[in-house]
Amino acid sequence: MKTIPPSILSKLEKRIHSNALRQLGTANSRIDFSSNDYIGFSRSTAIFNETHHYLVASNLTQNGATGSRLLSGNHCVYTITEQEIATFHQAQTALLFNSGYDANLGFFSCVPQKNDFILYDELCHASIRDGIQLSNAKAYKYNHNDFEDLERLILKFNTTNPSIYIATESVFSMDGDCPNLEELVQLATKYNCYLVIDEAHALGVYGDYGEGLVQSLGLQDQVFARIMTFGKGLGCHGAAILGCPELQRYLVNFSRSLIYTTGLSPHAIATIKTAYQHLKKQSAELNKLRKNISYFNQHKKLLGLHPLFVRSNSAIQCAIIPGNEKVKALATQIQEKGYDVKPILSPTVPSGQERLRFCLHSYNTEEEISKLLYLLSTFVF
Numbered sequence: 001m002k003t004i005p006p007s008i009l010s011k012l013e014k015r016i017h018s019n020a021l022r023q024l025g026t027a028n029s030r031i032d033f034s035s036n037d038y039i040g041f042s043r044s045t046a047i048f049n050e051t052h053h054y055l056v057a058s059n060l061t062q063n064g065a066t067g068s069r070l071l072s073g074n075h076c077v078y079t080i081t082e083q084e085i086a087t088f089h090q091a092q093t094a095l096l097f098n099s100g101y102d103a104n105l106g107f108f109s110c111v112p113q114k115n116d117f118i119l120y121d122e123l124c125h126a127s128i129r130d131g132i133q134l135s136n137a138k139a140y141k142y143n144h145n146d147f148e149d150l151e152r153l154i155l156k157f158n159t160t161n162p163s164i165y166i167a168t169e170s171v172f173s174m175d176g177d178c179p180n181l182e183e184l185v186q187l188a189t190k191y192n193c194y195l196v197i198d199e200a201h202a203l204g205v206y207g208d209y210g211e212g213l214v215q216s217l218g219l220q221d222q223v224f225a226r227i228m229t230f231g232k233g234l235g236c237h238g239a240a241i242l243g244c245p246e247l248q249r250y251l252v253n254f255s256r257s258l259i260y261t262t263g264l265s266p267h268a269i270a271t272i273k274t275a276y277q278h279l280k281k282q283s284a285e286l287n288k289l290r291k292n293i294s295y296f297n298q299h300k301k302l303l304g305l306h307p308l309f310v311r312s313n314s315a316i317q318c319a320i321i322p323g324n325e326k327v328k329a330l331a332t333q334i335q336e337k338g339y340d341v342k343p344i345l346s347p348t349v350p351s352g353q354e355r356l357r358f359c360l361h362s363y364n365t366e367e368e369i370s371k372l373l374y375l376l377s378t379f380v381f
Contacts, residue, residue, distance in 0.1 A: 018324060019325045020345045030338050033360070036201070036233070038359070038360070038361055039361070040361060041204070041234055046278070050277075051267065051270045055266060060270065069263040073262060077273065078096060085276060088276055089228065089242050091226070091242035097238065098238060099238065106257035109131045111225075111250065114137065115162050117139070117140065117163075117164045118138070118164075118165045119141075119153050119166050120132065120168070121172075123172050123174065124167055128167055128169075140157075147179075147184060150187065151191075164192075164194065165194045166184070166187075166195050169200070170197050170201075171200075171201035171314045172316075174357070175312065176201075177312050178213060182217060185219050194224040196226075196227070197225075198226075198229070199213065199227060199228050201316060205233055208286075209280050210286055228242060236275055237268050289362040292360045292369060293317075295370075299370055300317075308320055315359060317357075320355050321355060327356060330343070331343040333379055334372070
């Protein structure tokens with residue numbers, strides 16, 4: 001067997017030297033402050049059981065996804081679920097993808113055309129950036145949540161009347177902060193740009209029923225496309241792109257991450273369907289999550305930890321601890337006390353912006369939060 005090429009080995013050695021080598025973790029019994037299961041759907045026995053009962057009642061238990069949705073994988077449960085998702089999100093259509101990564105890759109690689117421009121927030125997720133790399137459009141990043149910088153770019157490229165796509169996230173996964181979406185919508189409308197918003201970390205968190213930040217602000221009719229990812233707040237696999245019927249038809253014809261892959265199984269789609277039904281009746285969990293977010297923010301101020309943290313009112317709270325070695329050592333100390341908190345290392349975030357990432361959930365208690373933050377204060381002060 002041939003040994004690994006030297007160029008690849010060199011990259012691995014560089015990661016090891018910078019204390020940034022990624023490794024697969026294992027399940028643990030620590031108190032969860034790291035998963036994206038914001039309202040506990042991934043652990044819900046009710047969702048699990050109702051999904052099974054629906055499959056049995058619909059005679060779908062013997063059917064598996066055997067190919068692309070354009071071949072043999074497009075079971076009837078797809079159409080039913082997409083209609084229900086569109087209705088829930090007050091969108092014209094919803095198109096299911098296998099993951100949020102596939103949805104972003106599929107959208108940005110095919111929708112913006114050769115003479116178009118994509119203007120994206122510099123902190124956009126890797127899936128958006130990877131999709132942009134596959135696009136024939138020209139792409140430029142703007143400073144994080146800086147709409148003056150964004151407008152400068154729009155004015156620079158708006159002279160030839162191209163289509164301009166603005167890409168951002170409603171909740172940024174590594175910071176937990178949010179853009180001013182009302183201001184962004186006004187800017188996009190002013191210059192006739194196509195606004196694309198990834199709502200991965202807003203679904204299940206914002207809105208009366210966890211609809212997401214766009215819908216909670218009543219802006220859904222002014223956004224060209226929303227990407228809703230289910231592997232966070234919904235606790236299951238998959239994603240959907242919300243938009244107009246013409247966008248859906250175009251994606252079905254040209255989005256390679258939809259066309260050339262095996263569709264999700266009926267069980268996976270039925271789980272998404274059931275999870276959405278549970279969003280409509282989980283107000284207690286949503287309220288508990290919001291109370292925990294408020295309590296976390298109040299308690300970190302009380303302990304003098306506020307200067308360490310990125311400003312956030314979302315379920316994602318990040319304390320900046322510069323240096324891979326330092327933040328990993330601090331995470332290990334906290335984990336040894338029974339709390340599952342993960343360090344975020346460079347190059348995932350810029351060097352000097354390494355951090356501890358705290359994910360809050362409806363099932364965390366105030367006692368757990370206060371003890372965790374007290375531990376952090378004893379380790380950093």
